[in-house]
Amino acid sequence: MTWSSILPTFLASIVEFVEALTIVMVVGTTINWKSSLLGAGAAITALAAIVVALGSAFLLIPLSVFRLFVGFVLVLFGLKWLKKAILRFAGLKALHDEEAIYEEEAAALRQRGVPPKTVFDGFGFTTSFKSVLLEGMEVVFIVLTFGTSSASTDLEKTAGISLASLGAGLALLLVVVLGFAIRKPLTRVPENTLKFIVGLMLTTFGTFWGGEGLGVEWPGADLSLFAILLSWAAASWALVAFLKPKKETQT
Amino acid sequence: MNTILRFLKAVFNFVVGDWILLLGTTLGFVLIGLLAASQASWIASPILVAVLLLTLALSLFRETKGRR
Numbered sequence: 001m002t003w004s005s006i007l008p009t010f011l012a013s014i015v016e017f018v019e020a021l022t023i024v025m026v027v028g029t030t031i032n033w034k035s036s037l038l039g040a041g042a043a044i045t046a047l048a049a050i051v052v053a054l055g056s057a058f059l060l061i062p063l064s065v066f067r068l069f070v071g072f073v074l075v076l077f078g079l080k081w082l083k084k085a086i087l088r089f090a091g092l093k094a095l096h097d098e099e100a101i102y103e104e105e106a107a108a109l110r111q112r113g114v115p116p117k118t119v120f121d122g123f124g125f126t127t128s129f130k131s132v133l134l135e136g137m138e139v140v141f142i143v144l145t146f147g148t149s150s151a152s153t154d155l156e157k158t159a160g161i162s163l164a165s166l167g168a169g170l171a172l173l174l175v176v177v178l179g180f181a182i183r184k185p186l187t188r189v190p191e192n193t194l195k196f197i198v199g200l201m202l203t204t205f206g207t208f209w210g211g212e213g214l215g216v217e218w219p220g221a222d223l224s225l226f227a228i229l230l231s232w233a234a235a236s237w238a239l240v241a242f243l244k245p246k247k248e249t250q251t
Numbered sequence: 252m253n254t255i256l257r258f259l260k261a262v263f264n265f266v267v268g269d270w271i272l273l274l275g276t277t278l279g280f281v282l283i284g285l286l287a288a289s290q291a292s293w294i295a296s297p298i299l300v301a302v303l304l305l306t307l308a309l310s311l312f313r314e315t316k317g318r319r
Contacts (some may be wrong), residue, residue: 210280216295
């Protein structure tokens with residue numbers, strides 16, 4: 001019966017919400033919460049508008065094209081961050097010392113009485129927006145698919161979608177509570193380490209979503225995210241190690 | 252025309268700011284798109300990761316050339 005749609009929707013939605021939360025949390029912690037939450041809020045608003053405007057025609061949207069676009073841009077964002085993080089950890093300065101620029105800007109803002117951590121950041125907003133919109137779309141697909149799969153009449157479809165929405169809502173609640181719980185411990189992680197993690201996360205999710213958009217079959221589906229993350233982490237540390245000694249022997 | 256170019260440059264700098272990263276990622280995605288469309292879609296996933304890693308390494312080596 002339609003009740004059977006709650007559990008699979010709940011479990012499948014948890015995976016999607018955790019992926020979105022990861023990006024929102026790292027953007028919030030490293031850039032600022034204002035930009036991250038504004039991005040997430042704008043994505044939810046856009047998603048609600050799309051769902052209301054399209055209704056059941058939502059299922060006709062080519063999700064693979066959207067995944068490909070978001071994945072591609074996230075890989076670019078991620079590689080940019082990862083490159084800067086590797087240069088910092090290897091003790092090499094980037095051509096433009098953005099840390100110094102940031103510090104100067106932060107000092108100027110402090111002089112004007114504006115706390116720098118509350119200034120709107122376009123990068124943080126866009127990253128958070130795209131991730132939440134993509135994951136939100138996937139949750140809507142999950143709700144519509146599970147909610148209508150075992151229904152044959154319009155009434156059953158409505159009931160099925162309502163129950164599947166309940167499953168997704170419970171998943172969201174659980175993930176938001178989890179987010180609040182880990183928010184404080186996350187702030188104790190050094191900023192440079194967090195920025196490294198942001199680069200790894202963005203690149204990992206971008207690789208995964210981009211690949212999915214291109215029709216790549218990831219072994220173990222969403223579980224392969226861990227393997228991709230490990231590959232990026234191992235390669236990044238190898239690059240740091242490779243770049244570091246050469247500089248030390250020169251000095 | 253100048254305004255359009257300036258806008259495109261601003262978008263480029265905002266998203267990536269590095270031609271190697273942009274070209275490598277684009278090349279990787281195109282290659283994987285072709286592979287995934289063929290029979291060998293199972294092999295596409297490790298190749299995508301490998302191409303992107305190579306792109307990052309190339310970009311880093313170019314950036315640190317003469318400074319290591």
